[in-house]
Amino acid sequence: MSDRRTFLKQSCGLCASMLGIGLVLPALNSCSSIAAIEANLSHGAIEIPLYNFTVENNLVLVKNKAFEFDVAIVKLGEGNFRAFNLECSHQSNPLIPTKSGFYCNAHGSSFSFEGKAMKAPAQNPLQEFKLVLNGDHLVLMV
Ligand code: FES
Numbered sequence: 001m002s003d004r005r006t007f008l009k010q011s012c013g014l015c016a017s018m019l020g021i022g023l024v025l026p027a028l029n030s031c032s033s034i035a036a037i038e039a040n041l042s043h044g045a046i047e048i049p050l051y052n053f054t055v056e057n058n059l060v061l062v063k064n065k066a067f068e069f070d071v072a073i074v075k076l077g078e079g080n081f082r083a084f085n086l087e088c089s090h091q092s093n094p095l096i097p098t099k100s101g102f103y104c105n106a107h108g109s110s111f112s113f114e115g116k117a118m119k120a121p122a123q124n125p126l127q128e129f130k131l132v133l134n135g136d137h138l139v140l141m142v
Pocket of ligand 1: 088089090091092093104105106107108109120121122
């Protein structure tokens with residue numbers, strides 16, 4: 001009888017740990033080919049050359065010491081780019097890019113590439129920056 005109890009306890013523990021792995025996987029499913037650039041801020045703007053975007057890579061992370069969080073530039077289609085502050089709108093935690101958007105490992109919120117909150121507890125969209133397409137580069141206004 002005690003062997004059966006031990007078996008059930010261990011089995012339930014295994015199921016619980018498998019469930020936990022299921023919750024963690026989206027965070028581990030992060031994109032492996034993201035371009036990250038250290039950009040210069042000049043007069044409140046940053047220029048991002050379009051060659052950073054490739055067929056395989058529709059996401060560029062812009063890093064600058066003036067920013068508390070990285071800025072994600074997402075290519076949603078031909079000539080359609082958007083820029084988001086990678087700060088979780090729930091309680092100000094850095095977001096992790098994934099294959100389907102952005103993930104917050106503080107409390108599990110996720111956001112689409114359009115900046116929309118997809119999973120609670122975050123309710124609000126990500127802060128978006130103005131972005132202008134100018135020839136062969138983007139101009140990020142911060
Ligand atoms: S700080 Fe991101 S989900 Fe809470």
